[in-house]
Each structure stands twice: as structure tokens, then as C-alpha cells.
Amino acid sequence: MALLNVDQLSVTFGGLQAVNQLSFQVLPGHIHGLIGPNGAGKTTVFNVITRIYNPDSGRISLLDQNVLGLEPHEVAAAGITRTFQNVELFQNLSVLDNVLAGQHTRIRYGMVASAVGIRRVRQEEDRATREALQLLELVKLRSVASHAASSLPFGQQRMLELARAIAVRPKLLLLDEPAAGMNSRESAELSELLRMIRAKFGLGILLVEHDMRVVMNICDRVTVMQYGQKLFEGTPYEVRSSPEVIEAYLGKKRSSTPR
């Protein structure tokens, strides 16, 4: 059974057809690339899956759960979380608190319990903090755990956002251009990290990315979008050798075989 099933999804904004009859599946444990030229509708797909936008038609399910029946804040507990293209951190909170916030749905006590300070509160906070510190270790931010998130350089902010997303313990992680602005060494490290995260946490990843080194390096399968529609789907190798894809990215070729 597919982890994520997107079926015949259509989204319009006014007269603009942002996503048009799009279908694809992410298999369990897969890193699935979603690529395409700017404006192809990739981020819109993310925004529909996370319930920020309502589609005009189509179905989305995670395993056998209907995602479109969820409120935006219920998506995380159902098993999907995301990062953002422009990094959305809780800027005034500490690095550690950002990761603790990621565990919100898994920390088991309420407002009244914390007001009167029962023992479970302490236990849950201790457990959550230990777990958060391990995640920060993973993304090499443990040494700055007490710093304000806003004080981190941009690259580390991305890593923090990633750690916060993993803290949700999702079944499916949506990453929106995690390698943007990274040099080749950094993007190679990111690829390594994503592979390791997939193995360690057994999650599927849907990856929107323009950095083809990353996409070709780690994706099991790639869906290519253009003008809101699916242009092509296949393995990275098949995508790289598809004339349609090359044309979408580079324009029509005149002669000679493209690499």
C-alpha cells in the first residue's frame, strides 16, 4: 500500500489552474522527488497536503486515512509534517524549545496539569528534552541548544527546522527546497543526513528541490511537474534521460543528445 496517495488533484486560484489532475504515490520508506520549473505547482501540492489550501477536486490519503478531512493542525498527529521554503521557525524560542514544540502532539499533559505542576509534567518534559537533545545532536546543533533560534545563521536554521519536523515523528516528511542556498559540500552532507534520517526513523520523504545533485543522489522516484500537471515520473535515471523533461527545463533541443 502506498504511504501517500495523491489522486486526480486539481487546485485553481481564481482563473489560474495551479494543479491539474495530478496523481502520484509515495511508497513507504521512499524518498520521492517532486521537481519542475518555477510555478509548476509543487509548493501548492504541499499546501494542499498540509490543509492550508482546499483543492477543487481530487483525493489525498495517507495509508488509509483521508487527509482532506483533517484540519491543518490535525495533519501532524495523523503523520505528516513539513518544512518551509523560507524557513518558518519560532524565532524567539530557544533552539531546544523549537524541537520541543515539534513534540507537541506527543507530550501527554494539559494546561491544568502544568498549572498545578503534577509529577507527570516533570517526567514528560524530561523525556521530551532528552529526545530533543538527541535530535539536535543529529543535526549538529546540540552546542547551541540554549541559543535563540533567530541567532542562528540561515543554514543552521534549516537544520533546526528539519530537527523540529522529525520531532513530530511523522510517517511522511515534506521538505520544501531544503538545499536552497547550499554549496556542493553542504548539499552532499544534507543528502547523507536525509538518507540517515529515513533509515533511522523509517519515514517516507516527499522532496521539492531544485538542486539536481540532491534529487539525483537520494531520490528513489521522481515526479516531474509542469504547468500544474504531471509531465513525467520515473527513477532519477529515467528522468535524467527523458527528452520531455529536458525540454521542460532547458527548452527544445536542436541537435546532439543531451547528457
Added chain:
Amino acid sequence: MTSRIAFVGAIIAVGCLPFAADQYVLYLATLTAIYLMIGFSLNLLLGYTGQISLGHAGFVAIGAYASAILTKHSGLGFGLTAAFGAGLAAAVGFLVGLPALKVRGYYLALVTLAFGEIIQVSIRQAKSLTGGNDGLNVVAPQIPGLALSRPHTTYYLLWVLALFSFLAVRNVVRGRTGRAFACIRDSEIAAQAVGISVTRYKLYAFTLSALLAGLAGAMYSILNQYIHPDDFDFSRSIAYLMMVVVGGLGTLAGSAIGAVLLAVLPEVLRRFQDYQELVFAVLLLGSIIFVPQGIIGLGRYLAR
């Protein structure tokens, strides 16, 4: 460590003060306890959750009038009527929170401002219940074994209540709920992405904030034993705002400093009574422009 020393120092000072103070200073010190609770209340909303309230005096008024009227007509004990006042304020806070789910920024400022005015007008109009512009005499509460009319008893009662409010609010803001509040303040979209219900936690913040403000109002009524609509007008709401902003948003110690300031400042400025609000406004603007982190933030900066 320094904050712990400061906390213990403050407790000792509060505990010893009645032995050194005259009646009037004792009154101001008791008032400070009430301002402290209002400060925690507004800070919870504005400092931690990022939701402005320009009508906070309205919640205080509901607590004050509801408890006073119930005491007058029912003869119930003071604990019960205070709880009723706080509970009613909390219920109204929940209702005021509902539009906050749809509007933010300036528009929320307007909604809460209108709320404060509605409470004002209602109190002035409902003369048979509230005494309108004549004000309302509050029956001094009787607790068996405690003669609460004595200023010392009131002082200690209110400070114990303020202490418990502090501990409860501190626990809430340090834990899962407080993190959710702060997440909503910093980024609603990211808060949703990690599974925080923006609706639920905004309503929690409004309800809890109004509960505390209402409790402070009930205490205000027994401290003064007379309440008047002027005690809860728009200028009070602005004074409360000044208190938390000048003290320092998002820190409870800041609210404490602000509360002392708000109690003491009118005395310092007594000779310029007509200009009191002008001074408040200058303090507020000056703080926003020059020390946006408030006095607490300034202190931390200088200590570094």
C-alpha cells in the same frame, strides 16, 4: 541563580513590609499584588501569545462587579463570589477570544477596545445592579477566624493569591501550553505544522488571561470596598498595557517590575495629576522605541 535570589528577596520583603509601613504604603503594596495579577494576565495574552488587548480593564471590571453584586445579593462567602467573578470573566474572555481567531493586529486591538467600552457602558447603564455612575459599595467579606477588614489580613491574602498566580502562570508558560502560546506568537503556520491548534490555544490564552484579570478585579473590590466605572475605563486598560510593556513582555519578572511601577508612579506624580496619562503615554512610547525588551531586557543587557 540571580533570579532565585531576587525571588526569595522579594518574598522576604513582601512578608516584612507590613511591619514597617504606614497605612497608606500598605494600601499601595496591596494594590501592587492586584496589579501583579493583572500584569501576569495581560502578559500571558500579549507577551506570550502575541494577542493584544486594549480592553483588559473590562475583564477586571467583570470580576469586580460580578463578585461584589453576588456578595451583596446572595450573602455567599467571599471565596465563592470571587470564584464566580473570575469564572464569569473567563467565560467572557472565551467569547472575546472568538473574534481573535479571525482578526489580528490593529483589528484585534479595535475588537478588544470595543469590548472594554461595551463593559463600561453596560456598567454605567445597569444602574439597578451596578449603581451606575454612583458606584457600588462592596460588603466587606467575612471569613470565619479572619477579620478581613484589617488591612494586614487583606494584604497577606492578596499577596498569597498573587504568589499562587505567579506559580501557576510560571508553570503554564514553561510547559507544553506556554510553548504552544509562544509558537502561535512567532508563527501560526509553523505552529499548525507541528500540530498545535491555533484555535484552541488562542482561546485558552484569552480564557486564562480573563480568569486572572477577573480574579484581580474581585480582589480590587474587597480592597477598596467601593467600585466605580471610572476604575475600569480605557485609561486603565492603557495603564495595564504600559505596565507589561515597560516592565518587559514575555517575562513574568517584567510584569512584577511593571506592577510596582504602576502602583508607585501615580504617587510620585501626584503633583502633576492632570498629566499622569501623558506620562504613561510617554513611558509607553519611550519604552517601545528605546527599550523594546522593557526594563527587564535593559537590566539583562547591562548585566552582560
